Amino acid sequence: MARTLAAPRPAPPAASAPGRRFRQTAGRQHHAGPLTxxxxxxxxxxxxxxxxxxxxxxxxxxxRVVEAPAPLLPGKRLLDNLSFAWNQVxxxxxxxxxxxxxxxxxxxxxxxxxxxxxxxxxxxxxxxGMLLSLVVATMxxxxxxxxIPLYQIITDLGWFDQLQSVVLPSLVAAFGVFFxxxxxxxxxxxxxxxxxxxxxxxxxxxxxxxxxxxxxxxMAVLGMLVFVQAWNDFFWPFIAxxxxxxxxxxxxxxxLGAGNHTVDHAVVLTGAxxxxxxxxxxxxxLGKHIVGGITAGAVKS
Amino acid sequence: xxxxxxxxxxxxxxxxxxxxxxxxxxRRPSPGGLRSRLYRWDIKAIPYxxxxxxxLTFAAFGLFPLLYTGWLSLNRVELGGDPxxxxxxxxxxxxxxxxxxxxxxxxxxIGVISTVPQLLMALGLAHLLNxxxxxxxxxxxxxxxxxxxxxxxxxxxFAQLFNTDxxxxxxxxxxxxIDPVNWESSKWPAQIAISVIVTWRWTGYNxxxxxxAMQAVPQDLYEAASLDGASRWRQFIxxxxxxxxxxxxxxxxxxxxxxxxxxxxxxxxGGSVGISGGSGNQFQTLSLLMYxxxxxxxxxxxxxxxxxxxxxxxxxxGGVQALVSRHNRKKLGG
Numbered sequence: 001m002a003r004t005l006a007a008p009r010p011a012p013p014a015a016s017a018p019g020r021r022f023r024q025t026a027g028r029q030h031h032a033g034p035l036t037x038x039x040x041x042x043x044x045x046x047x048x049x050x051x052x053x054x055x056x057x058x059x060x061x062x063x064r065v066v067e068a069p070a071p072l073l074p075g076k077r078l079l080d081n082l083s084f085a086w087n088q089v090x091x092x093x094x095x096x097x098x099x100x101x102x103x104x105x106x107x108x109x110x111x112x113x114x115x116x117x118x119x120x121x122x123x124x125x126x127x128x129g130m131l132l133s134l135v136v137a138t139m140x141x142x143x144x145x146x147x148i149p150l151y152q153i154i155t156d157l158g159w160f161d162q163l164q165s166v167v168l169p170s171l172v173a174a175f176g177v178f179f180x181x182x183x184x185x186x187x188x189x190x191x192x193x194x195x196x197x198x199x200x201x202x203x204x205x206x207x208x209x210x211x212x213x214x215x216x217x218x219m220a221v222l223g224m225l226v227f228v229q230a231w232n233d234f235f236w237p238f239i240a241x242x243x244x245x246x247x248x249x250x251x252x253x254x255x256l257g258a259g260n261h262t263v264d265h266a267v268v269l270t271g272a273x274x275x276x277x278x279x280x281x282x283x284x285x286l287g288k289h290i291v292g293g294i295t296a297g298a299v300k301s
Numbered sequence: 302x303x304x305x306x307x308x309x310x311x312x313x314x315x316x317x318x319x320x321x322x323x324x325x326x327x328r329r330p331s332p333g334g335l336r337s338r339l340y341r342w343d344i345k346a347i348p349y350x351x352x353x354x355x356x357l358t359f360a361a362f363g364l365f366p367l368l369y370t371g372w373l374s375l376n377r378v379e380l381g382g383d384p385x386x387x388x389x390x391x392x393x394x395x396x397x398x399x400x401x402x403x404x405x406x407x408x409x410x411i412g413v414i415s416t417v418p419q420l421l422m423a424l425g426l427a428h429l430l431n432x433x434x435x436x437x438x439x440x441x442x443x444x445x446x447x448x449x450x451x452x453x454x455x456x457x458x459f460a461q462l463f464n465t466d467x468x469x470x471x472x473x474x475x476x477x478x479i480d481p482v483n484w485e486s487s488k489w490p491a492q493i494a495i496s497v498i499v500t501w502r503w504t505g506y507n508x509x510x511x512x513x514a515m516q517a518v519p520q521d522l523y524e525a526a527s528l529d530g531a532s533r534w535r536q537f538i539x540x541x542x543x544x545x546x547x548x549x550x551x552x553x554x555x556x557x558x559x560x561x562x563x564x565x566x567x568x569x570x571g572g573s574v575g576i577s578g579g580s581g582n583q584f585q586t587l588s589l590l591m592y593x594x595x596x597x598x599x600x601x602x603x604x605x606x607x608x609x610x611x612x613x614x615x616x617x618x619g620g621v622q623a624l625v626s627r628h629n630r631k632k633l634g635g
Contacts, residue, residue, distance in 0.1 A: 030533070032432035040429050044443035047505060050458050051446060053469070057461060068467040112358075115351040125348035131356075138359055140615055142562050144588055144608045146366030148373060148601050153366075169362035172355045202340070203347040232451035234565040235588070239596070250565075253453035257460075257569050265461060272454035279449040287442035291509055 051276065058082075058273045062264035081270040089267065091274045094252035098275075101163055101248055102230040105170045109226045110219050112172035117180025118211050122193055132181070138174045147239055154240055161245035166237050170230060176222055183218035184211070221293030224286065231279060249275035367612075374605035380595070384602070391606035401607070403582055404590040407492065411567070411586065412560030415496035420552055423504050427511035428537055441512075444505030452565035455502055460570055463494045488583040491570075495584055498566050503559075507552050514548035515541055550626060557618055561611060564588035587611055 032040075057065045059078035064071060085091045119125070120132050146169075154165040188211065196206045212219070234250045241247050243255025253275060256268045283290060374391050376384035395401040430440060447455065462469050463484040471481040484494045518541060526536045542549070567584045568575040576593050578585020585593075587607060595604030 030432055032429070032434050036429045036432055036434070040426075040434075040440050043426055043429075043505075044440055046501070047444045047446050050455070050462065050501065051450070053462065054454070054458050057458075065461065066464070066467050069472050070461070070467060070469040112354040116355050119348040119351035123348040123351070125345075128348070131352065135355065138363060140558060140619065141363060141367060142558070142608070142611050142615065144562060144591055144611055145370050146363060148595060148605055148608070149366035149369040150362060169358070171358050174355070174359070177352075177355050202343050228449065234452045235562075238565070239592075250451050250453045253451070253457060254565075254569060257453070257457050257572065268457055269461065272457045276450045276454045280446065283442060283446060283449045287445070288438060291441050291445060 051280070054269055054273050054276065057266060058270040060266055062266040065265045065269065077266065078270075081266050082274075085267055085270045085274060089252070089256060089271065091249070091252060091271050094247050094249045095274060095278075097163060097246055098231055098248040098250075099278075101166055102227045104167050105230040106223045106227040108171045109173055109176045110223045113176030113180045113222060114211065114215050114219055115207065116172070116177040117182075117184050118188075118207065118215070120177065120181040121184035122188060122190055132178075135174045135177050139178075143235055147236060150236070151239055160240065161242050163241075163246055165240040166233075166248065169236070170233075173226065176226060179222050180215065180218060184215060187218070188214045221289065224282070224290055225293060228279060228282075370605045370608050373602055374609050376602045378601040378605075380599035380601060387602065391603050392610075394603065395606055395610065400582065400585070400590060404578070404585050404587045407578065407582075407584055408561060408563065408586045408588075411492050411496055411499075411563060411584065412557065414493060415499040416553070416556040416560050418496075419500040419504050420507060420549070420556060422500070423507035423552070424511055424542075424549075426504065426508035427515055428541065430508065430512050431515045441509065444508055446505070447502045448506045450502065452502070453569055456498055456566050456569040459494065459498045459501070460572070463497075485571075486580055486583070488581075491579055491584050495563075495566050495570055498570070499560075499563070503556070507556070510552060511545060511548060514545035518544040550622070554619070554622060558615060561615060561618075562588055564592070568592075 053070075053072075055078075056071055056074050058081055060071050060075035061077055064075065116135075120128060120135075150165075150169065154160055154162075159165040192210055192214075193206060196210050201209070232250065233248075234254070237248050237251050238254055241251045243252050247255065249271075253268075253271050256263075256271050373384065375386065375388060377387045377390075378384040426444060430437065434440065450458075463471075465471060465481055465483050465485055468484070470484070475481065482490045484490045522540050522544065523536055526540050531539060563586045567578055567586055567589055571577070571579050571584065574580050576589060576597060578589050587610070591604045591607040591611075594600050594607060
């Protein structure tokens with residue numbers, strides 16, 4: 001697996017060395033024709049329409065949403081639906097829970113992944129290669145394999161329906177370790193570490209004054225990717241939390257959709273909107289960086 | 302090394318004692334060698350300290366549960382009860398269970414009809430985004446927007462769009478003269494609807510991964526191809542695709558892993574009958590079956606066996622992939 005996962009950053013073939021300066025524009029040699037724009041606009045419409053329609057549905061009454069023909073333009077009920085979802089079905093609490101969970105998971109994953117990634121990239125130690133392969137191999141283990149014992153553990157500890165049962169298993173991820181390692185191998189000159197060492201800096205100082213500054217862009221990208229993933233995580237939170245206890249947004253939505261409460265489809269879709277809008281705002285403002293991060297990391301987990 | 306020279310000039314005078322080892326030469330004299338012992342400990346142990354959080358978390362929440370699930374799969378365990386040893390019975394039960402084979406087949410068919418179009422469309426989109434474009438940033442962010450939605454939100458929206466009676470998709474089909482399709486209870490339409498949700502969420506993401514790989518393809522390859530008179534389509538097939546093959550393989554593996562674990566989309570798409578994968582189990586996947594066995598029926602041993610079958614499947618897929626790529630490399634390398 002290590003080979004496959006390392007693959008998304010293919011080294012340019014040797015033949016390309018003389019053509020290096022071309023790589024800036026590589027593959028973009030042609031201007032797009034009208035057909036390209038037509039297809040891209042179509043793709044953008046298909047991508048964005050369900051999101052637009054989510055807004056439309058959240059701004060009508062439940063009865064109107066389930067009438068044919070389906071509404072295409074926003075109605076006047078958005079604020080009513082929002083306040084209902086906020087007060088009656090407590091999407092507000094779910095929003096807070098999700099923010100807490102995703103922030104903790106992102107912070108701790110970034111911190112621990114940077115430390116481990118630095119060790120794997122720049123520090124010599126016995127078993128480094130083997131341990132790194134092990135990290136990568138763990139990425140293929142499906143979460144289904146651990147949920148049954150995890151469920152028993154958290155019930156025994158009395159953590160069922162408590163947020164720490166979702167946070168603790170996600171404190172650090174193999175993907176993050178691998179991501180930071182790939183970045184630091186190239187970005188951090190080993191001389192920098194050695195020089196700091198010569199000046200008598202101990203490892204924590206080196207982390208603080210050398211590694212963190214160099215790794216900051218990758219840490220930001222990793223933080224965003226992990227945050228999005230933790231925000232949207234479904235399988236394990238659905239087992240460990242309940243819609244009526246302290247749910248994350250996804251668990252609360254599952255409760256709404258499955259009809260634990262009166263199924264008012266406008267309210268259900270208002271809930272969906274509440275769960276989507278924060279991330280969409282992040283994407284709208286940081287879109288470029290996230291696009292850059294995905295293309296740099298090129299790993300979906 | 303230049304740094305150490307500079308440090309020597311700028312810093313306090315070096316210790317009078319002769320340098321003991323090159324590593325500690327720059328350090329102040331340390332009574333009893335405590336600092337140098339600390340220093341050596343720092344060098345030797347710190348890598349393990351840094352990687353420890355990952356391995357401790359993995360041991361507690363990954364490896365132990367993995368093995369424990371394997372052990373459970375050899376027992377009869379009721380939710381909240383004590384295990385009794387059953388050997389391979391859970392596995393042989395699966396082999397004769399029509400629900401298991403149905404779920405396995407559904408996982409496979411939904412996986413194929415969501416992964417194949419998804420990756421093909423992503424390739425095409427990446428190729429289009431690779432032209433010199435106006436509004437490049439907008440298009441990239443727009444096709445990535447579905448990635449920002451959660452499984453739950455996306456599925457609930459699409460469940461409305463696919464609704465047989467009032468959904469917009471049947472509305473559109475009616476508009477061009479096609480009878481309403483039963484997107485919930487007919488097997489293939491329901492599986493297609495679920496695949497559409499998966500495809501919608503992931504196509505843009507994969508397109509951006511392909512785009513990054515395409516931009517690393519050296520320009521002179523294209524120049525040589527166009528000198529040889531290759532059309533743009535020909536260049537796409539003969540230059541672009543082979544150049545980004547490692548990336549394509551990577552996305553195939555990752556999508557396959559994702560498809561094997563499909564859970565949230567069919568569960569939420571099915572609404573009140575979601576856990577059984579529709580009224581006739583027509584879209585019950587392995588993950589759903591596992592959840593139903595474990596948390597609805599309470600048979601954790603059987604659920605564990607299903608989880609282990611999933612791992613074995615993934616290992617099998619990984620093995621086949623390794624064989625195929627080795628075969629390809631031999632063919633290419635000669």
